[in-house]
Amino acid sequence: MRGNTVFPGLLVMSSISLSLYNRFTQKKEVFSPNNPDRVTMYVCGPTVYGPIHMGNGRSVVVFDVLFRVLRYLFSKVTYVRNITDVDDKINAQAKMLEISISDLTKQTTAQFHQDIEALHVLPVTVEPKATQHIPHMIAVIQALLDKGMAYISQGHVLFDVLKDSCYGALSGAHAEEILAGARVEIAPYKRNPQDFVLWKPVAEDDQEFWSSPWGDGRPGWHTECAAMSREYLGVSFDIHGGGADLLFPHHENENAQSRNAWGVSCPVKHWVHNGMLMIDGQKMSKSLGNVLLLKDALTQYSGSVIRWALLSSHYRHTLDWSASLLHQATQCVESVNRVLELPWDGKLCVDADILAYLCDDLNTPGALNSLHLLAKRALHDPDWVPAVHTCAQFLGIHGASICLTQEARDKIEKLVKEREYARGEKNFQYADELRKELENLGIVLEDNAQGTIWHKRV
Numbered sequence: 001m002r003g004n005t006v007f008p009g010l011l012v013m014s015s016i017s018l019s020l021y022n023r024f025t026q027k028k029e030v031f032s033p034n035n036p037d038r039v040t041m042y043v044c045g046p047t048v049y050g051p052i053h054m055g056n057g058r059s060v061v062v063f064d065v066l067f068r069v070l071r072y073l074f075s076k077v078t079y080v081r082n083i084t085d086v087d088d089k090i091n092a093q094a095k096m097l098e099i100s101i102s103d104l105t106k107q108t109t110a111q112f113h114q115d116i117e118a119l120h121v122l123p124v125t126v127e128p129k130a131t132q133h134i135p136h137m138i139a140v141i142q143a144l145l146d147k148g149m150a151y152i153s154q155g156h157v158l159f160d161v162l163k164d165s166c167y168g169a170l171s172g173a174h175a176e177e178i179l180a181g182a183r184v185e186i187a188p189y190k191r192n193p194q195d196f197v198l199w200k201p202v203a204e205d206d207q208e209f210w211s212s213p214w215g216d217g218r219p220g221w222h223t224e225c226a227a228m229s230r231e232y233l234g235v236s237f238d239i240h241g242g243g244a245d246l247l248f249p250h251h252e253n254e255n256a257q258s259r260n261a262w263g264v265s266c267p268v269k270h271w272v273h274n275g276m277l278m279i280d281g282q283k284m285s286k287s288l289g290n291v292l293l294l295k296d297a298l299t300q301y302s303g304s305v306i307r308w309a310l311l312s313s314h315y316r317h318t319l320d321w322s323a324s325l326l327h328q329a330t331q332c333v334e335s336v337n338r339v340l341e342l343p344w345d346g347k348l349c350v351d352a353d354i355l356a357y358l359c360d361d362l363n364t365p366g367a368l369n370s371l372h373l374l375a376k377r378a379l380h381d382p383d384w385v386p387a388v389h390t391c392a393q394f395l396g397i398h399g400a401s402i403c404l405t406q407e408a409r410d411k412i413e414k415l416v417k418e419r420e421y422a423r424g425e426k427n428f429q430y431a432d433e434l435r436k437e438l439e440n441l442g443i444v445l446e447d448n449a450q451g452t453i454w455h456k457r458v
């Protein structure tokens with residue numbers, strides 16, 4: 001497979017195409033990227049004010065599977081998942097804990113990485129932080145002001161929703177529903193209640209703010225993703241993902257900004273949303289006291305068991321998290337692990353059924369069921385062992401959890417950057433030495449136009 005470290009050496013099965021449900025057209029469509037030589041995907045990442053819960057974990061795992069499938073089918077995939085490190089929730093939490101915003105976001109980001117690595121999630125190509133892209137956000141807002149789609153009022157810059165005739169097309173919300181559904185706060189600085197904030201003026205007790213042509217303040221959340229996707233993927237890209245709870249208003253507002261700021265009718269080809277996660281049939285909420293943090297679940301179950309449970313329902317459906325789901329997932333992972341302990345000559349063998357399930361709008365329940373059946377077969381017939389190894393690895397199901405400490409991660413990142421610098425300086429001998437050093441640490445490197453991405457060998 002071209003440029004793919006998940007299944008090195010395998011040939012791309014060009015006859016297989018991926019079908020994906022597109023929320024915009026509300027149809028399952030054959031995925032055809034703008035440029036097959038560079039597939040582009042943006043997924044909304046976490047707001048780093050605290051550890052992620054199982055619902056966030058589901059979204060990360062679903063899009064990790066999609067990333068793996070895309071990497072299998074296409075030569076190059078650029079996957080951007082942002083870190084939202086400027087937000088009201090972050091300000092409130094830092095104040096409550098009496099720590100600086102940067103300490104809070106640093107700690108929370110490290111926890112996020114640790115949690116998702118335990119679920120065998122591959123590193124993304126680019127992980128932009130909102131605070132490092134404020135000038136890009138200012139550029140989006142300026143472009144909207146220049147086009148008459150935004151206005152300044154009492155230190156705020158707001159998007160003028162009524163001026164956008166396509167507003168609501170993505171989420172299917174109509175003007176009245178937008179008003180009712182969004183439960184928008186009627187604010188004196190808004191021309192119309194449904195208008196959303198692009199730039200917010202600094203408040204008296206704000207720890208962190210930036211200067212802009214409209215005064216000191218900070219960007220609105222919806223502007224962050226519009227700016228960062230544009231920066232790394234261009235004005236039009238292939239897939240935008242996120243949880244179904246982000247469809248309105250976040251994605252609708254992101255889409256409205258991108259369309260109007262850059263004058264493109266369709267900034268995103270496929271909008272992909274994963275369904276929600278319930279706990280024992282109930283919505284997860286602070287008021288019910290049933291918020292399940294991923295880090296807490298990982299003290300009881302292995303990353304593979306949690307990953308299996310998260311993928312055991314189709315991504316578009318609601319997933320009900322329960323003891324019986326975990327019991328079932330544990331049994332399935334154990335049967336796969338029994339095969340993974342058997343000797344294997346390293347021969348790779350993709351199971352066509354599993355691939356077909358995954359290419360059919362990411363039918364992970366079908367793929368996991370096939371893997372479970374393969375594992376049962378392999379226990380009696382060693383001919384099936386390579387297929388179990390290959391497919392378990394592809395789906396991110398394997399025995400040991402690969403958890404890196406922040407210290408190890410910092411060391412690796414330092415070496416990777418040093419190597420990139422050496423390559424830039426054409427000091428290839430030193431770059432090779434650094435590659436070897438990283439290899440000895442079990443790190444696999446992948447060089448691409450954006451730089452180098454790395455992951456721990458599985």
Ligand SMILES: [Zn+2]
Nearest residue numbers: 044045225250
């Ligand atoms: Zn977003």
